[in-house]
Each structure stands twice: as structure tokens, then as C-alpha cells.
Amino acid sequence: MVQLQWGTSEKLRALLCELVSWQSRSKTDGEVKFAYRLKDKLLSIPYFKQNPDHIAFHDAGLNRNAVTAFYKSPETSDTIVLISHFDTVNTEEYGSLEKLAYSPEELTKELQKHKDELPHDALKDLESGQYLFGRGTMDMKTGLAVHMSIIEKASAENWPINLVLLTVPDEEVDSAGMRAAVPGLVSLQEEHQLTYKLFLNGEPSFSQRNDDPNYYIYSGSIGKIMPSALIYGKETHVGEPMSGVTANYIASFLTSEMEFNAEFRESLYEETTPLPVSLRQRDIMNMEYSVQTPYRAQIMYNVFLMKRTASEVMEIFKRTAEKAANACTKAYHEICKREGVQPVGDIKVIYYEELRKYAENKLGQTTVASLIDEVLQNSSWDDREKSLRIADVLMRNCQELGPAMVLLFAPPYYPAVNSSDDSLVIELTEQTKKAAQTKFGVELKQIHYYNGISDLSYVNYQGSSDGWNVYKQNTPVWGSSYSIPFEDMEKLKAPVFNLGPFGKDAHKRTERLHIDSAFVQLPYLVENLIKTMSSVKKVEV
Template sequence: MLSCREDVLRITDELVQVESVVNTPGEIDVARALHQRLAALPYFQKHPESLLLSRTVDDEVERYNVLAFVKGTKDPANNRTVILMGHIDTVGIEDYGHLKEKACHPQELMKALQHEPLPPLVKEQLESGEWHFGRGALDMKSGVASHVYLLSYYAEHPEELAGNLVMLAECDEEDSSHGVLSGLKDLKRWREEHGFEYIALINSDFVAPLYEGDVNRYIYKGTIGKLLPSFYITGAETHVGSCFEGLDPNFLAAELTRQISYNPELCDEAMGEIPVPPVSLKQTDLKPSYTVQTALSAYVYYNFFTVSWSPKEVLEKLKVQAEIAFANALQSLNDRYRAYRERCGEVYLPLPWKPRVMIYEEMNRQLREEHGARFEEHMKAFKEKLLSDKSLDTRMFAARVVEEEWTWMKDKSPAMILFYSSLYSPAIEISGKDEREVQLLEALEEAVATVQPSYEHPIVTKNFFPYICDMSMVALRDDEEAIRAVSDNNPGWGTKHYVNYQDIRELNVPAINIGPYGYDAHKKYERMEIKFSAEIVPTVTNHVIQRLIGG
């Protein structure tokens, strides 16, 4: 076991005390603070080219990654290289309420929490002295601290490495992954300049209990993927006094969410593991203000986790679900209309609408065929103008593009248009399909077996990290057809949103996650267990490093 507890804890506090909420200047501050810490080490003073403060590319926000590498001297001809990765941004601190000013100061926060009414488990862990609180302490600055500790150690002892160690501390993990996507370019450049052979990547994002009473501490071999399927839903506008003469898109959206959210039929499965089902992340109509008319359109999008399904397969599955939802909504509407007419003693006639679901690329292709260059030139100018509205994120930008394209449709009968409106994070599976994966899996298995006797809770390995993380951006198994399903069905692609998936394909390094353990990431009681996070994590990580490039 490494004697690193106090060092890792101290580095954690240094990072936590720099408020680094995503999409704020704090991301600059924390990158500079980490860069300065590493620059003070003799190794990086002697080798300044081994340390980089790198601004993200194609990014509306100014922010930076920190990259560093140590070349082992045990076998100078050995180019085998392990990458350590972790993010240095956090979510916001508004949830701390009156304790907001202490959110990034662990000691002050923990002292203040002693005088707060706390849930029993939080109170017990706070009083034990074995848990550390603060925004980013768990997600994931203690993980980065573990990496910084190890990198610093090998900067002082390069003779213990027969290969090379690279660290990427990236920004913008909590939003759009600009950090890791920019970092790929630096990693590829270093590979060319220094001959690095990237054989493994160790991420250090947080892990947590998977169910009530779960005592396991998890290490993950790969990660789930994520998509954001979105629906632009049109109805037929009417005055509320004549509600059955129109079709409320909110009614359709509600039935669509009932059909998709929490639906276990939409759970993917691979290697015996099943991620959670989709859930709605936004549902709204697009009326700009109050009127007594029903809305013309609605917008809804869903989180969707994958482990084996391609983006194209997800579109196909959700089109079927949308058709079911549309039909169910119309059936319910007709049933209610019939009951209403009967109560009024009037004749019932079925309402005229039929289910209509289109995938975005189908609609877009139809419009280009019908209107040609005039449509394409109009939409190009529309998108360029829309880019000037900085209040629109990628998701709402995509919705506005679909809304504008819909005005060109000749048939404007009610419809659901299915598309993607945000980043596609691919799933990573480590199954031993090549020599690098075999060696990584063997190294991890040996490391866990070696460390387990020193720790009272079971250390369990699983196949897919169950939350969204930047490991998705370091390897790609999807073929070109799968990526086209993303690009051809994202209305903001190439303007508001773009990802160079070829960069990911070219790096293509097997990745695992050995990260800090705790509770309530993204919540005001965010906390990490000190022993696992500051002792077990760096020790297991170091065993893997030594097995892979120690000599």
C-alpha cells in the first residue's frame, strides 16, 4: 500500500479550493493552478516541453487542459505509454444554499455542516472523520489528485518506469467534452513527436453504491455510451374554447414521455450488464408567451444509455415507440371526444389525425428534393444568423433548426420529428479482443488481488461505468454508418455542434476507470471516503502502471 493518504488529500483540497464550475472562468483558474503546481517540480523545470497548458479548440468558452508526461529511464527504447485522465471542472454550487461560500473549502464546510440538520448517514460519515466533503471532492478532484500524486512520484523516480506516463487533466467534462476532444489532438501530436505507444488509459471518475446497502467499491472496464434523442412535435392549433378542433402537441409529448421514460424495453444489454432506461431531460412547448390558443409545437428530449446499440439502431427503436405513442394518444383523444359528445347529447365523428413520425434525415432529404438550392441556401443563412444567439445551447439550437425547416413542409399535418441534438458519447467495451486489452485486464486483475487484503470492503470489477464520462472519447468501435446516423440526424451538425470522431478512432486506446468512492456527486452533501479514494485508488492504479510499463 502506498503511503500517500495525506499527499492525495492535500492535493485534493488544493484543487477543490479553486472553484471551477463548468463554463465559467474558474476552469481557467484551476488549470493554471495545476499547471503551476507541476511546473514547480524539478523534472518539469528540466523538461519544460513535457508540460502543457493547452486551450481547447473550436470552443466558444476560453478554458484549458493540463497535459504532462514523464519518460521512464529504465528502458529508454521502450515506448509503451499509459495515459492517466481526469476532469478538473465541476457542476455548480447553487445547491449548497446558505453554505455556498463554503462549498469549495472542505474544512470550513465540514465544520459548518456539524451545525446543520443532516440525514443520519451523512451525519454518521461526517462525524467519523473518514469522509471528505466539498464540491468536486468526489467528482472528481480526488481522482485527479491521485493521478497528480503518481505523476509527481515518477517525475522524481523515472528510473522506475520502463515506459512513459502521460497525464491529461481535462476541462468541460460536465457539459460538452471540449476538453477531452481537444486533448486528443495533443495526445496524437505527442505520439508523433515522441513515439509514444499508447497501450492503456486509466480514468479516475467517481464510483458510488449501485443500490441501497451496497458495500462494494467498483472498478470499471469501459463505459456506457450516451445519446440525446429529441423530438420536435407539431399539432394543430385551435382556440381553447374549441379544443377538439385542434391537436395539442403537449398532449402528444406527454404520451410520448409516458411511452419512453423508464421503459425497460429500451434498456440495452451487453456482457450481462444492463444500463438504466431512458428518462426525459426536457419537455416544453415552444409558445413564446401566453395566448388562449393551443401551442403549435412542443419539444422533448431524453437521456439514452447504450452498451451495444448503434445510434442508427436507437433511432429505429425510438421511431417505433413514437408511432405507438402517437397512436395511443389519438385513441385516447378520440375516446375522450366520444365521451364528451355523448354527454352533450351530440353525434360523435372520429377526429381526422393519423400517426405520423419522421426521422430528421428523411424530412431533410424530402425538403432538399422538393425545394433544392433555395431551401439549402435559406437554411445555411438561417443557421448562421442563429449562431449569433448565444443563449441557445446545442439542444435548443437544433430544435430551432427543425422548427424552421418544418415551415417548408407542404404537408403540415401533426407529426413527431426524431433527431439528435447533442453529443454522442460512444460506449467502450474491454473484453480482451486484442493484446492491449488482454494485458490491461490481467494487470487490473492482479492489482485488485494484491490490494484487496488491505481493504475491508469488496473491490469489484464491472464492465461498464454507469454514468457519462470522458472515457467515451478515447476509443471508438462504431463504423462509418453509425457515425453518419449521428451527423445526418443532428440539425446543428457542422455549425453549432461538431465532433471529429476520426480523432477518437485514431487514438483508440483501451480504457478503465479506477476512481474515488463516495456519495451525492452533484449534490450538496458530495463526499468521498478517504481511505478508498486517497489510498486504494492510487495504489491500485500504481500496480496497473507497474505491470504495464514498470519494467
């Protein structure tokens, strides 16, 4: 019998607590160091001691790295990719307990002294003794820990299937880690002549409502895109308001049409995307007080996807913007008529792509490139701010186009992915449900689109080039600080599946992990799933 480092529930729990203790908040030094610590940990596995070159880094920017660890079987080309992320969100909401946020055992004990601070559901779970609290316990270092235990066992027992453990930074922000890893997966596939059979993610089971006790598995992942707008009005002094038109006035018409707009809703497999909402709406002014009216504003909207491409979303966005612009123009002209003044113009709707071409014809490509580069060099702005600021600087140099709504996309973009109708996924779903019910008495429910956004969006891309070309052309930071490897994503042809631990309250102070689910049930179910796909005798059901 091979002695495994993480072969028992107790040892796996200790591994998780160690991984959690490696604080890896997004865009911190801990996120940078995590990949190196993980590599050292993986090198403790005998297979990787003998094959250290099977562990690789993939540059995700800002000194961060995605990590792949490749167990190669000599018997087959069939390969499963085990996907996780290791970054976490911040911990300020823990308040006086923040110093323990990354110490699950200690935090869980200390919460016994703070019961009066916990909501009823969290208090009930704490008192049950069945949950482990802490940042990253649920979302999602348990997935990584289980994958590490699986690849250790597979390499020790020489399972006749190839496994690629892939864990990435930055999932919580822009998925830079997964986007960087995609070309690496393609290179690995080509170098070793691998046949990718499944992309298996380990994201946790997310509740569908506050009191939802169900444990879910997922055969797809919902998409997300952010149609945005730069609003450009006409400046004036507050003492002469009718000499201009404020961007805030124009923006109010667009948001009233966009918020909760059912035209963006999609339904499939009896599941429905949440309605769109605004994530940001504010004017662009200097920080100091001024009596100049705000004539530039920015808006970002969150839209979820199932089947639609970026091109289709932009078509709906343009129709919505044109409706809003017409309503705004009509209302504004009526006010001007009432006040006996001439309007400064009708409200136009312009694609960012059109604005850039206009600016290049007017100013020259070199000047436009210089204006854009100046925005890109501002390290205090993220990709969303840069996108809107690029549109802003071009409009300030092409003011004759105003008043206008400039339509664009702001990062990130997560294409939807779904494998519910794939024959392998249908088999795995039924097998996993049966194993959970028979072995543990746990009923698993299938959801067709993982509703928490995941890195599965960047594999098995099924869209058309038209869909992504519209995104490229209307994302101002495309090709500089942000890009998506669409061509390589198309090469990663294999179904997707998500099987992770049960937990509650991801991104909250009460984030917690169900202990049996994480350390007993999940390792068994993942192993059973992998053996379903290989010639190894499945674990007893």
C-alpha cells in the same frame, strides 16, 4: 531518496484541498482559470521545469482548455494516459454553507455544528472522522491529484513507461474538453511514436444503491444518447379546438410509449442499462399568455447504451414513434368522428435528415442555411435547445408536412466503451483486487460499465461509420456548435480502465471522500497498476 512534493498522504491531501479551492464550476470563469493554475503547478515538478513544452493546452471553446502533461521515457514507446476532469457542478444546495463548499477542511469541521441537517448516512460518516466533505472532493479532483503525484514520482524515478496526464473541463455538461483533447492525443501519439497501452480514468467509485458500501473498479463506461422529437400540430383558437390538434396531445402518445420502454434496455455481463425516461417535454410558445393552442412542442429522452450504435437506437426510436403516431391518429380520428368534424390529417413520423432535405428542395440551400444560422447565433440557447429550434424553424417553413413528429438527436452523445474481455484488463483487474485485499484488506468489486458517464467514451471507439453517420445526419447542430471526433477516436486503440477513490453523494450537498481510500489506498493501487505494465519492480504486495 528524491524529495517529492506530493509523496505523502498528508501532502496529497493538501494538494487536493488546493485544487478544490480553485473553484471551477462548469461554464464559469473559474473553469477557464483552472488550466492556467494547473500548468503553473505542474511546472513546479523538476521534469516539467526542464521540459515545459511537454505541457500543452487543447482549446475546448469558451476560453476553456484541456491540459496534457507528457512524461517521456527514453526506454519505450508504451504509454498510459491518465484521465480526469476538473470542472464541478454548482453549489447552491449547500445553502448557508455554500461559501465553504470549496474548503473541504473547513466545511468538514463546520458540519459538526449542523448535524441535525444531515441524513443519517452522512452524519454517521461525519462522526467517523473518515470522510472529507466538499464539492469536487469525490467528483473528481482526487483523481487528478493522484495522477499529479504519480507523474511527479515517475519522472523523478525515471520509470520506463510513458505517461500522459490529461485533465479536461466540461465533463459535467457536454464533454467538450475530452472531445477537444482527442485530436491532441492523436497528434502526441504520432509526433513521439507512442503506443497507447491503456486509458486509465480516475473517476470515483459510485454506489449502486443508497446503502452500498462496496468499492468498485470499472472495465468500461456506459453510453448515453438523447433521441428527441419536435412535435408539430395544427394551431387554432381555444374556442375552436377541433379546428386543430395540439402538440401536447400528440406528444403525450410518444412519451407514453418511450418512458420505461424495455425495448431500449440492454443487458451484458449480468449488468443492465436503466430504462429510458424523458428529460424535457414542453410546448414552444411565446412567454406571454395567449388563447392560441400550443401547436409545437419539444421532447428529449435519455437512453443508456452498452453495445448499440446511434443508428440502432434511431431504428428503435422510429418504431416507437410510429406506434405512438398510429395510436394518436386512431384516437384523434375517433374524436373527430364523434364531434362530426374532418381531421386535420394523420400524424406523420419524419427524420430530421428528411425534413432538412425537403426544406432545401423547397426553399433552397442558401435560405435553409440562413434560417439555421439565425438559430445558432442565439447565445441564450444551449446545444439541446438549438437542436430542437432548428427543427422547429424548418417545420414552420414546411407546415404542409404536419402534423408530425420530427425525430432527431440532441447532444451530448457518449458512445459506450468496454474492455472487460481484454487480456491486459483482465490481468490488471485481478492484480488490483489482490493488491487491495492483501495490503489494505479491502475487497474490490468489478463493474463492467461505469454508471456515472465518463470521458472514456471518447477513446477506443469500436462502432461503425454507419452508426455515427446516422448521428451526424440527424443532429441539427452537428458541425457548427457540436461535433464528435469519431475518426480520431478510432485511432486511440487501447483498452480502458477506471480506478478512483471511494466516496459518496456526488453532486449532492453531502458529497464526501473516504480519506484512506483517497490518500493511502488509491496512490498505492495506481502505482502498482502502472508498474504491473512496466519493467519497474512492483511495489510490495
